[in-house]
Amino acid sequence: MIREMSFVAAISVFCIGLYCVLTDRNLIKICVGLSIMESSIVLLLVAIAYREGGLAPVFSAEIETYVDPVPHALALTAIVIGAGVTAVALGLSVLIYRHFGTLNIDKIWRSLG
Amino acid sequence: MIRPSFALPQGLEGILLAVFIVMGVLSLVYAFSAYGYGFSRRGLLLNTALLVHILGGITALLAADCISLLVGWELLAFSGFFIIVGSTEIRPGPRFAYEYIAFQIIAAASLFTGIVIHYSATQSLALTVVSPASTPAGVFILFAVALKTAAMPLHFWLVDSYPAAHFSVSPLLSVYGTKVGVYTAARLLSVPVLPYLGAFMALTGVLWALRQHSARKLLSYHIISQVGYMLIGVGLAGEAGINAGIFHAVNHIIYKALLFMVIGAVIYRTGEEDLRRLGGLGRYMPLTFLFGVIASASIAGLPFFSGYTSKALLKSASGPGVLYWIMTIVSAGTGLSFIKLIYAVFLRPRPRNERIAEAPAPMLAVMAGLALCSVLTGVFPSRIPFLPEYRYYTADRMLSAVLPLAAASLMWLFFGRKLLLRDHSPGFQFSGLLSRLQGKGRLLLKSLVRETLYSVTSFQVYILVALTAWAATAVLFILRM
């Protein structure tokens, strides 16, 4: 039951991130929306790794069932890549602010059009 | 891989190839003497375009498989485009060049599709006749040929672009453009409808030519009607028809180029092309006048001139019937319009204050050579190899050629001057429609794409479109998988 609930949570976080990206007018908030989307993927990966009664995959003699370590490794890589992309995105936003003097998309597009 | 292969054509097509090469050289000499670019940067571009045009004609004839034929077509299309663009300074040049290249490339594209279908049916690229003419391959190739030979509803490109080019390059353009289409029809098509398409072209070509008052437009319409003759020949099944068609093409190349050169010399000297403002040049340019008369006699089919021999062959190949009568009516019309041309340019009295010099020496030399050719083929037709044995000068055949010409001169005497030299409305300008269409199209799409879709809505709408595409395809796959 917990697996299905965590899947639903992952999907809803993904949709919240998407909603933020699609409707927000501020560039920084779009970057935030993107990182929410990426964290929803990490949530999905960890949910996939879950095993009934499994503990953290650090070996110690008395534990027998462990959670699946591979998705955790993938999650770490996904987080790092998300951080890289977000860093570049924030750099771009600073540059856009310097050129257009505003972070509001409508104003930027109107001055571009 | 696909490797174009070439082979020397046998029989009459060999003669056609020889004429292509000779005419190429002669019209190059004519062009160099006529346009003033010489070897400036623009001249170099134009010269290369002319040479590539000749190369294209030759590749098309040497082609042993469909691919190299297509290569020939494309080379002609491209070099023709550059000739028209490069040769003229005046504004309308490029717009007509656009139209020229558009029709040529649509023709090449439909030939490409036809060849693909033909190849997949016969698994070989050889230039074999498309057997069941009704297959899509036959239809595509027929459409390509109709476009290339400027059949009547699709003739706008020829009539607009040839007169738009500089008068010095018109003879060269007239040699290769449409004859390659006739050659393709000869090798690929055996469609029963072709002769009737040719007859329709010949008839309407002459009728529209009578209405023209610009010399080179008149000549362009006559190209269409003469090519109609060739298609009649080529369309008739059997060796005789194809030989007659190709022989008519050979003759037509010579006298049509001569006509363009004569008009070119006139434009070179007077700078005027409109028949209503020309006249009285007989006294100033006697030699050009002589060559003009010889060429008009050949095209009209007067006995002892080259036109007569090939038309006689065509009439014998088609046999008595509707084609025979259409051919006689068309030769009457041709005779009438060329009497009009000679009268308007040379015979009509027009006081001229300044003296007009004769055409320059190299032009006269080239024109003399061509005039000699047409007279010789007219007088000694049996000398030409590969032609079937045929008695050209029997009484009834000469009579059937002279009668329509006599009728034409009678018509000219009674109401020629009044009717044919009034100024007419310029008629339907297809190219104008094209550029208006493109302009409107650009505005429509510009407003659609640039203004509404892009600037008002930001990239978020496009991300939304991407997501809907993803969701829709996913639902489609889930339901159908």
Next chain:
Amino acid sequence: MSHLPVLVIVIPLIFAFLSSLAGFWPSAVRRGIVGVGFLLHPLCVVLLVSRMLIRGPLLYEVGGWAAPLGIMLLVDELSVIFLCILALGMFFAFLYSFSTGTARQEKLHVFFFLLTASISGQMVAGDIFNLFVFLELTTVVSIALVALKKKRRPVISAFVYMVYAAISSTLLLIAIALLYNATGTLTMAHIAQRISYMPPASYAVVLVSVVISLGIKIGLVPLHFWQADAYDGAGSTVAGIFSGVVMKAGVYALLRLIFTVLGAGGAHSRLLFGFLLMAGCINIAAGHIGALFQLNLKKMLAFSSIAHAGYIFVGIGSGTAAGLAAAVFHAFNHFFLKTALFWSGRFFIAGKRSSFIPRMRGIAVSFPAMFIMFFLSALAIVGIPPTAGFASKWLIALALQERGLLLPLVFIAAGTVVSLWYYARIFVLAVQHPHETGNGIQGARMTKRQAAGALLVLMVLCLYSLSAAFFPQDFYSVFEAAAFRLREPAEYMEILLAGALQ
């Protein structure tokens, strides 16, 4: 065992780090390092290609672990073809950037090395997550390359591209997570074997997510809006690399994921091929019409790339081995043509100080050599018979004709007509006399050395595009072998599983 497959990735990485380190050292040293770097990578690729053609597919276990445990690198015909594109592309890009002075832009060579490493990583990856990591590396580098000029429009285009790329990578990551959950492994061959464990609904969503996510990278129509602005923002050198090499990496990833991993060659693929065919036709139409009404040279070339992506989709969608081989061959040819167009176009844009086509009157007179190169590659890309473009378009048409699909054939023929129309538009302007030379702003006069270097590169590209039709038959047999191996992944799996824990 030969370490070539991994060296192809590691060497550009080393030189990326070295050349950024060299940023603090004198420029002679930096130029030397960069010079050695961009010679070494093609050398490795040549060795790898020759070894692969002689001994057949190569298998490399990174870290010494057997198949499902560690990461596998596998080199077969398909990856060899695309590696050739990459090696040639980056080698010419270095030469071209040196000769036209764009090399002065700092860190450009670092990004070129990173791009080489990441795309060769994708080409030899035998593991879907490894493929994802290198795809992401390409994206980050491309974002930086688009915004390299830091002007108003490129920066916004880079931001838009970044949002598109983020969505594309999220979709791909979801697909990878689902594949891992169903099959338990990340190695392509194992997933292909155990794909039947997946419930059909999630198999469908995974397939669609992969197609759409890589469609964004290649330029599938409803997802292509970022491409025109990104190419316009990036310099012509970089745009040539994007449309020539980076887009092909997307095509390779799509082919590898669809055919080898998700087994599209199998039974239920009729729907996928139908979708790809329809998408291809839409791409051709939208690409050519978009290019027709585009007044900016680089955007026009970008839309033409979208149209040629359509040809590749149609080739794949024809569903036959011949069609697939033709599609890969078209991707291979398209690199030579489009890069030559962008790189010769650069001189027109630099000369006229703007990429606005109506301002390009008389470029044939002021840049005759470059115009001839532009003209020849335009002829080739439109598909005029003796050229390479025609050869691949002809083969795609044949494959379609085999399956009796007439509609795409008409789209291809119409595409030829429209594409020639918008290229002829430039020839018309180019040949005319440049009137307004008087307004003072003379274009950047390029030094003789600059033009010579660039001209050499362009001549090689045009030489290929004109002579491709005359290459021997066994040049094309590599493409057929690649298509055959894609459609029958069984043999591919044996090799991968040969050393596997079973």
Next chain:
Amino acid sequence: MSRKGKRRQRWIVLGVLICCALVLGTAILPMSVSAERVSDHYIRYGVSETAALNLVSAVLLDYRSFDTLGEATVIFAAVSAVSVLMSGGGLSRNRRTLSNLARCAVANIYPVLWLFPLYVILHGHLSPGGGFHGGVTMGVLLIMISVLYGTAFSLPKLSLTALSYTEYSSALAFILVGLAGVVHGSGFLSNIGAGFFKGSPGDLVSAGFLPLLNVIIGFKVAAGLVSIYYQLLRSGD
């Protein structure tokens, strides 16, 4: 866009998002855990093969270390991208500092703060954590200095060129460790197979080059983060 237009767009977006959620739901929810998995092998033989207790680090740095190399390059690419985008303006030496209270508090406990990242990096293969986690915390500590005491104080201590040097050389170090496997002949980035000291699980120095890689990654990530921070501080050109 008019107010009504904005509201209409919101509804459209909501509709599309619900469709996406439904599609994802139909794909993800019916997923069940598949039978034999690679992770069973990792769990059963992981410790014996790599002598690392933390199986995630074993997977990250030993079994699938090529991904981690790719990932480290992504950070490298991000850092050089930001430095290119932000180049131009000078790095202003400002004296903006936080309140006196914060500065005194941190001045005293700063050395203790360093214990945590160093522990996390060095024990990456024994307890949860590793190069990336430690690197990030180390980066934050360095950034904290310049936030608290202003860049005039922090820049002379740790200049941009020093940061770039550490980052580029640690990236090269990572590859050299990998090349050791190639030289040894057992494959790029191979750990125990290439003769690194395996040691017994649980010791500080064990599990081959895992601790070494953790340290390298730690410094690389820290240097990367701090140089991004300084780049973003640059004033416009």
